[in-house]
Amino acid sequence: MDNKYIGNVKLDFSAYKAEDNYSDGDIEEELLQAVRNGNGDWLLHNDNRWPVLYHLSQERENLLSWIPLKGKSVLEIGSGCGGVTGALLSQAGSVECVELSPRRAEIAAWRHKDAAGFTIHVGNLNDMDSVLEGRFDYVTLIGVLEYAASFTHTAKPYHDFIRHCSRFLKPGGSLIIAIENRLGLKYIAGAYEDHTGRIFDGLRGYPSINGVRTFSHKELYNLLAESGFSGQEWYYPYPDYKFAYEIFSDEYLSHESQLDLPAYAAYDRNRLMFFDESEFVNALSDTKMYKDFSNSFLVFANLAGKIDISSYPRRVHFPRNRAPKYRLSTEIYADRVLKKAQSRVSCQHISRILENEMKMVEQYGRQHVAKSWRIDDYTMATEYVQGDSFNELCQCAWHESGRKGLDGYLDFFSRYILRGGTDGKIDIGSAGRCYNIDLNFDNILVNEGNFVFIDYEWLSGGATPEFVLWRSLALFYYYLPTSMEDMLADVDLCSRFGITDDMIKGFQAKEAEFLSEVCDPYMQKYEKEVRLVNIAL
Known part of the structure; x- marks a missing residue:
């Protein structure tokens, strides 16, 4: 041939x-x-x-x-x-x-x-x-x-x-x-x-x-x-x-x-x-x-x-x-973290993240935002920050002290991280404020009582503190081990912060809009049936 x-x-x-x-x-x-x-x-x-x-x-x-x-x-x-x-x-x-x-x-x-x-x-x-x-x-x-x-x-x-x-x-x-x-x-x-x-x-x-x-x-x-x-x-x-x-x-x-x-x-x-x-x-x-x-x-x-x-x-x-256009990889090294665009079309997203960093610094102060810098068109770096993830702290608090321990951390999140910062100087009603709507608890590290944001990929000027809190709690719950999900099944984590069912319906619509922009869920059509077989005696 x-x-x-x-x-x-x-x-x-x-x-x-x-x-x-x-x-x-x-x-x-x-x-x-x-x-x-x-x-x-x-x-x-x-x-x-x-x-x-x-x-x-x-x-x-x-x-x-x-x-x-x-x-x-x-x-x-x-x-x-x-x-x-x-x-x-x-x-x-x-x-x-x-x-x-x-x-x-x-x-x-x-x-x-x-x-x-x-x-x-x-x-x-x-x-x-x-x-x-x-x-x-x-x-x-x-x-x-x-x-x-x-x-x-x-x-x-x-x-x-x-x-x-x-x-x-x-x-x-x-x-x-x-x-x-x-x-x-x-x-x-x-x-x-x-x-x-x-x-x-x-x-x-x-x-x-x-x-x-x-x-x-x-x-x-x-x-x-x-x-x-x-x-x-x-x-x-x-x-x-x-x-x-x-x-x-x-x-x-x-x-x-x-x-x-x-x-x-x-x-x-x-x-x-x-x-x-x-x-x-x-x-x-x-x-x-x-x-x-x-x-x-x-x-x-x-x-x-x-x-x-x-x-x-x-x-x-x-x-x-x-x-x-949003597809990035994250590489963790001993001294830095790299985010890399997976194609030319996603390079613009790198620029957007670096702009978000400056907005976060203006709102929270340099000490609470991990420092980033651009390496080339496709790559940005962020300093490696030591500390425990907020997710780990919440789970440990639940296992050690139950609902009371978890509530303490969630109150800290709501009062200081989300609404006003530790010094209380942030005006949450200020015009033009952008909220980090992806405050996944793994994106916040705590070291000696100080918190640092290590990921600020998604900022929105149309969000509210309540929406961010609801989304953060939903992500926290979604990634929990099944055993902890079962323990929290009857605990309404939103009601203590004044988030009502009507508000949640609106938030769910906003979340669907966000996901339709960010995600390409074509793989869901390929998912096959998974049949759970209970082998417990």
Whole structure:
């Protein structure tokens, strides 16, 4: 088959031997026609089938978009329809892909047709050694390693495949591997195994299953070490590597005991749920066991014995269902926090946040507002502020002193943080005052009695203190562990502040208006049924 170009992208068929046997079926032809005609985004927003979401959603790129790859060369093995390729193309100095399926390679080429100097090698990796050997700073295996036994027919296929991949690395280069954890908490809680579609297959070690398997933390660590990769750095995507909204490093988990992660939707198939995994996350983190039960792993591995991740963040956060013009990531380092626009269209939002900072300083004083500064068009930084989150303090007060303890903190929030500031000098009736309508209790840190706002993304001149208070309480309640929700179920947190039912109806309408502007909830159409199974005796 002759090589061909799609836009700037070269499809290299020099090693292709017509051995494509991996496909999602006829739907791939629909995907190809959609991206060829420029209708990929329309299909994504108007369909509800898992392959459409998995192959076309930009949120797949969250997994890799934060990795500092400037000037680096990357080989993506098993690139599929280009689900994460865009994250590499936007950062790395050069990117090449290997994809067994000509149709998937063509889909990826149409999606990224404007990428200059981009080549997709179509065919089996085993036939490309002479072309690719020793050329890359990074080689990625995103959802690929688990299939190694289906195309590496040796006594130790996983070891041999990893060793084979190492041949494509420059000296000092690294593999980047993303894979499910067969002991992931979601599988213990009843989720079907991603590849076999059966409950508990991974937990039982894949009985009677050939050609696919995933690994526990210890198993994957040993597999890499036995294959020569003594240098390893581990990250943990939540809820998994396919749609990662939080990514934690080992260092972050070693210092944090509270992760407070929300429950998540199922997109690939209906599932059973014996318990809400999010309830157990903090217990696992507090006992330093979260890494063993993380649903997925993201591992950097090299042969040199040491990987320098000093320029890598400790934690990365991506908002869910965010409209493109407001889509930012948040990267937490030891000494600063970065917010990054995920596309050119969201750069303006960076400017808006910096303007909001100045408004907050005018109202509350410099000491109560974390200092920010612009780095480039796409990036802003905020100082790293020490302290306990207001959310953590409220939860601790409830557990230690019940309603009385919680009310004390909520009164503090209403009187000082929301209405007048600690010095009482803010005129809440002043014309033109903008309220921070996203006073999520995690966005306020308290240190030695002083509060600091660390996030001021959303300010509104049309809000009221009551609306902000109602919204803050609603967010506080929404992210509570289920056990605490049950305890607070009969407690009306709004009535003590004079917020009536009629006011709440108006607030709900205002909230719906806000969400319609900020959110892009297309993924909700893809959510599958989650059936709670009560196994309590």
